[in-house]
Amino acid sequence: MAFDSFSEFLAMGGHAPYVWSAWGVTALLLLATVWHARAEQRQLIKGLKRRARRANSARGNAQ
Amino acid sequence: MWAFIHKLGSPKWFYGISAKLQPWFWAAAALLIVTGSLWGLAFAPADYQQGNSFRIIYVHVPAAFLAQSIFIAMAVSGLVFMVWKIKVADMAAAVMAPLGAAMTFVALFSGAVWGVPTWGTWWMWDARLTSMLILLFLYLGVIALRGAFTSRDSASRAASVLAMVGVINIPIIKYSVDWWYTLHQPASFTLTSRPAMPTEMWLPLVIMVLGFYCFFIALTLMRTRSEILRREANKHWVQELVAGQVVKVPAEEAR
Numbered sequence: 001m002a003f004d005s006f007s008e009f010l011a012m013g014g015h016a017p018y019v020w021s022a023w024g025v026t027a028l029l030l031l032a033t034v035w036h037a038r039a040e041q042r043q044l045i046k047g048l049k050r051r052a053r054r055a056n057s058a059r060g061n062a063q
Numbered sequence: 064m065w066a067f068i069h070k071l072g073s074p075k076w077f078y079g080i081s082a083k084l085q086p087w088f089w090a091a092a093a094l095l096i097v098t099g100s101l102w103g104l105a106f107a108p109a110d111y112q113q114g115n116s117f118r119i120i121y122v123h124v125p126a127a128f129l130a131q132s133i134f135i136a137m138a139v140s141g142l143v144f145m146v147w148k149i150k151v152a153d154m155a156a157a158v159m160a161p162l163g164a165a166m167t168f169v170a171l172f173s174g175a176v177w178g179v180p181t182w183g184t185w186w187m188w189d190a191r192l193t194s195m196l197i198l199l200f201l202y203l204g205v206i207a208l209r210g211a212f213t214s215r216d217s218a219s220r221a222a223s224v225l226a227m228v229g230v231i232n233i234p235i236i237k238y239s240v241d242w243w244y245t246l247h248q249p250a251s252f253t254l255t256s257r258p259a260m261p262t263e264m265w266l267p268l269v270i271m272v273l274g275f276y277c278f279f280i281a282l283t284l285m286r287t288r289s290e291i292l293r294r295e296a297n298k299h300w301v302q303e304l305v306a307g308q309v310v311k312v313p314a315e316e317a318r
Contacts, residue, residue, distance in 0.1 A: 002115075037286050
């Protein structure tokens with residue numbers, strides 16, 4: 001461990017604003033890309049399923 | 064060989080194989096990034112000159128590596144698409160661009176923030192920083208170009224050409240620190256010699272770099288699968304795949 005206490009860890013030897021903003025922006029962007037990819041996938045599959053159901057019921061009505 | 068390339072190029076085959084590969088890359092990415100972050104932030108010793116601000120290296124370097132590698136991957140995919148007409152290559156190239164732009168931004172931002180306590184300035188128009196800024200504009204250009212065409216094929220070809228031409232910027236970024244006098248230090252890692260840092264400083268960095276690469280692969284697999292569904296929505300195999308999942312839904316819901 002490079003720090004003696006948690007508050008020292010947070011303070012980063014006076015470099016807290018630099019270290020935490022750089023790490024924070026990185027973490028935020030990585031998480032945002034994952035969130036976006038998941039939302040995109042869900043939305044696509046939902047749309048495809050809706051279309052398939054509509055096709056199914058159309059076929060059902062025709063019979 | 065040709066059979067393999069064509070199999071690889073089949074969206075249906077890719078959709079199946081990527082589903083199997085994806086979880087491994089996500090797991091590796093999570094494990095490596097969490098380990099590397101804890102190690103780099105809390106356990107690696109402070110730098111004797113820079114103090115704790117050097118811990119920015121653990122996000123700055125992996126992001127800069129990815130920023131450049133993704134552009135190369137995009138250019139190679141563009142070439143594969145142009146020469147062999149393999150559509151999956153173009154889909155992969157399309158979904159890579161936003162992550163590449165994000166990583167370039169992270170490299171620039173973390174570098175600027177790091178520059179304040181270390182160099183006394185957040186920006187300098189030196190060769191390394193300027194060529195990285197150009198990389199960001201190239202990514203944005205590729206993304207904008209894709210959106211600028213109504214025909215998908217024209218968009219794909221234009222984006223491929225821009226990626227293949229723009230890749231010339233990558234060696235410029237790489238060698239900028241050697242060719243010109245820059246504020247940015249030369250590479251910390253080379254394949255031929257041991258890094259000048261102590262092991263407990265560079266090992267977490269290697270872990271972070273590997274973690275970022277796994278993240279890139281996992282995300283690209285995931286988003287290429289979505290792109291396949293988007294572009295192949297009318298194909299028989301996609302409709303069969305979806306139909307197989309819809310049948311289980313009770314008839315009431317289907318109305």
